[in-house]
Amino acid sequence: MKATSPTADVIEPTSPHATETTTLLPKSDIESPRDVPYRDVISGPRFHFLFWSIMFGCTIAFFDTTLMASSHPVITSYFNASNAASWLSTVFYLTSTVFQPVFGRVSDNVGRRPVLLFVIVVFFTSTAWCGAAGDIGSFIAARAVSGIGAGGVMSLASILTSDMVKIEYRGIYQSYYNVAYGVGNGLGAALGGFLCDKLGWRAAFYVQLPFIAVYGILAILSCPDNLGPNLAKTQGKTIREGFKSFDAYGTIGMILTVSGLILGVNLGGNVFTWTHPFVISNLVVAVIAGIGLVLVERRAERPILPLRLFTxxxxxxxxxxxxxxxxxxxxxxxxxxxxxxxxxxxxxxxxxxxxxxxxxxxxxxxxxxxxxxxxxxxxxxxxxxxxxxxxxxxxxxxxxxxxxxxxxxxxxxxxxxxxxxxxxxxxxxxxxxxxxxxxxxxxxxxxxxxxxxxxxxxxxxxxxxxxxxxxxxxxxxxxxxxxxxxxxxxxxxxxxxxxxxxxxxxxxxxxxxxxxxxxxxxxxxxxxxxxxxxxxxxxxxxxxxxxxxxxxxxEDREPRNELTSGVGEGDDDDGGGDEDEAEQALPVTPTQTIRRTITGGSRTLGGHSTSFGEPIERRASFDVSI
The missing domain is CATH 1.20.1250.20 (MFS general substrate transporter like domains)
Structure with missing residues (x-):
């Protein structure tokens, strides 16, 4: 419960429209219930429908991820290519990893719904391709595409949850992910060998198709088109215009860096020796592309890998x-x-x-x-x-x-x-x-x-x-x-x-x-x-x-006084008082220009770059001094 004061009715001290009758809370906050886990971007019934739908999709993706652990010996033996076994996991891991940041930024531009439906289609198509592969080369290519689909399903699930769930409830809903993770991984490891023994290895992939199709239908029915920033739509731009700010060079650099690192490290000492030209060349590409990536991301408008996350x-x-x-x-x-x-x-x-x-x-x-x-x-x-x-x-x-x-x-x-x-x-x-x-x-x-x-x-x-x-x-x-x-x-x-x-x-x-x-x-x-x-x-x-x-x-109010020195977690509760009572005891002041971040030296806060002395519109999700 926040304290009230005469100044609490003012939205901004410099706002020409602020009056004594201005409400303390925005209209959406007054009308929407405060004790529900979902944000006001989605209704309660649709929230539960969408969340449990994406949990269903995650379980399928986790199943597919661990399926190969017990089935790859059967598959490689069928194609007489046991020496290619490591490639099956390498290409899947590569594509599922490298495209995660891409899905994040693309869905920021065009919305979550189109990207979610796209990755489901890719997941379905590639799984069918795995079951129908006629040779080991085709199967490896199918697993590479399947990594894009399955990895995209898992990435979008986490992104959508962040869009919908209030941050203070995210812990509970994060635990549901772990249930899906355990169930999917357990079923994949346990049933992979069983399906190969009883129905054949192709059936291990075909059996997933009805479930992926059901997930696609659930996604169409449950996922609204207003989740995420939707930059192209909210800025009145076409999709093509919205992508002009997309970090294309950073994306290329990130893909080359991660791909070179994964191929070099994963295959070196395993499939090839560490001195093999393929291993060395991939590691060299990773280093050169990584240096270029840092230089590009420093100037990108919306970087694919924001450097502030690492600095x-x-x-x-x-x-x-x-x-x-x-x-x-x-x-x-x-x-x-x-x-x-x-x-x-x-x-x-x-x-x-x-x-x-x-x-x-x-x-x-x-x-x-x-x-x-x-x-x-x-x-x-x-x-x-x-x-x-x-x-x-x-x-x-x-x-x-x-x-x-x-x-x-x-x-x-x-x-x-x-x-x-x-x-x-x-x-x-x-x-x-x-x-x-x-x-x-x-x-x-x-x-x-x-x-x-x-x-x-x-x-x-x-x-x-x-x-x-x-x-x-x-x-x-x-x-x-x-x-x-x-x-x-x-x-x-x-x-x-x-x-x-x-x-x-x-x-x-x-x-x-x-x-x-x-x-x-x-x-x-x-x-x-x-x-x-x-x-x-x-x-x-x-x-x-x-x-x-x-x-x-x-109404971005002045933060709590006892945190102005940047105290840590343990210091938060040393005062012995209730947090709400502490807030009530503090005066509430109008919004002021924020001139430093929670780190005291960084020039970024909440994803927005700024020079010292310029106002920042967002803040992090902590009760911290800024």
Whole structure:
């Protein structure tokens, strides 16, 4: 509840139309209920219809994403192209990652509805193409296009939710995403192999088509055309005129940078050696295009990747910490199955069961964090808890050895994923809250891009460490009278961990010891990642979220006095008083020109660039001093 005062009736001190009878709240705020989770851009029934429709679509997209995990051996064997298996995931991951920022900016120009319907059509068409592919080349191309469709469905779902849901309720609705994520991933991993065995691998794709079609119909019926900035329409321009401000050069630079980085890092040391010309050329392209991207984005009117997201605190802290946290999670989860199969000699199926608790733990934690944020509007505690859990989890897996009791394994593995479940939802809401409403799309997709790149680099760097350390430990621990025999054993166990179980007892124990030591070195890298992530988020000042009604109130009042020094999260609640009471105790003054941002030194706020001394129309979604 806000305090009232005679000056509260004034919209702007300089406004010639402001009178003593001017209402405190805009008309839309008076007429619309204040205790509902949706903003006034959409009605209640349509909001629920649209939200649960996009949750249905997300579940299908998550299903398709994990389907290949269990079905790719069948598909590549059918085409007699097992050596091309890595390309199936690489091209999908590439297109689903690189086009996320593009969907954000395009939907800003033409509206959310046309882009949503477009990605659904692409998703349906490419899935049908996957099922009908006649050779491995056609199938790889279909998966590349499918990445655009599935990635677009997931990106638009998050963007639409940001358009509709009030920021103080976003935590709860973020938790619903985690339910869709868990259900979709679980069904994809569990049913992929089953569908291939019982109905054939083509049916695994055809069975998705009716569900995608239903989602398309639901989207047509539920998605209004007034969501998002709709720049072309609101500025009275044609679609062609609206796209004149589209960051075409930045888009090209971003695609080249991300594509070169993903192809180079994902294929280097996996399909090709790190010195292979294809790997080197892609990394060189990534570096050159990245430099050009920075130069272009500094001058772009509406940049595809706003540089302020990476240079302005605290949003840069949150995004950077997310990037490194993604590296931590994937460095651990990628190598834990290797530990189970190489050191513990479990089957692939059994190692998969050990990964079930982390998935469940992350989902439950994310749901709990979503409700916590909604109830308290505090963001930093879940991030700190998530960072501590991830660091503890990285330390825990470092303690794994060949002699670790089996009963301890389910208790040592999940903590990194639980940390992810606590950290990522809070970070998502923080990035959204630190940007104005019209920049929600680009902020959402940029965060998704950064997390995807972190995932790739986490796997690549941990694999690079393992591949370089493993030969050292194999040479150290393996003993053989004949150097040729020793070399043969090393070459064989590096090529296939399944060959370890066929070794004699002595050599088998030596190889297991070498793998355990190598994986310990790899997990130490995850500890470094987790430490860096925690150090990035600790100094970030993230006071409590504002309510959406206060954000949308055009009477941008002077902020709370106790936050003028930029205190952090913990300082917000040290006063011991109720927040609403504190607000009532403060005088309400007319809108004044805002001359600095929440960082005290940045020239941007809420997506709007400004020089010092010029007024800023938007503010971030925090109760902070500006």
């Amino acid at each position: 302005t605190t605290p949003v840069a802290n949150v995004i950077g910490s997310n990037f490194v946290a993604s590296m931590t999670v994937n460095a651990v989860l990628f190598n834990v199955p290797l530990y189970l199969q190489a050191v513990r000699q479990t089957s692939p199926t059994t190692s998969g069961f050990y990964l079930f608790p982390p998935l469940v733990g992350a989902s439950i934690t994310a749901i709990a964090v979503g409700f916590y944020i909604t109830l308290t509007r505090r963001l930093k505690p879940p991030m700190i808890a998530g960072s501590i859990s991830a660091l503890g989890g990285a330390i825990a897996v470092t303690c794994l050895s060949a002699d670790t009791p089996g009963a301890l394994l389910p208790w040592l593995i999940p903590f990194v994923s639980i940390g992810q479940g606590a950290f990522f939802p809070a970070a998502t809401i923080a990035v959204l809250a630190l940007n104005s409403q019209e920049d929600q799309a680009v902020a959402t997709t940029t965060l998704g891009l950064v997390r995807s790149l972190g995932s790739i680099l986490g796997v690549a760097l941990s694999s690079w460490v393992l591949q370089n350390v493993l030969p050292i430990y194999l040479n150290k621990y393996i003993t053989a009278a004949d150097p040729t025999t020793k070399e043969h054993i090393i070459r064989t166990v590096r090529a296939s961990i399944q060959s370890i179980r066929h070794l004699g007892p002595v050599h088998k124990k030596q190889v297991i010891t070498a793998y355990a030591a190598s994986l310990r070195a790899t997990f130490i890298v995850a500890i470094v990642f987790a430490t860096v992530s925690a150090l990035l988020i600790l100094p970030a000042h993230l006071p409590r979220l504002q309510r959406q009604a206060d954000m949308d109130d055009p």
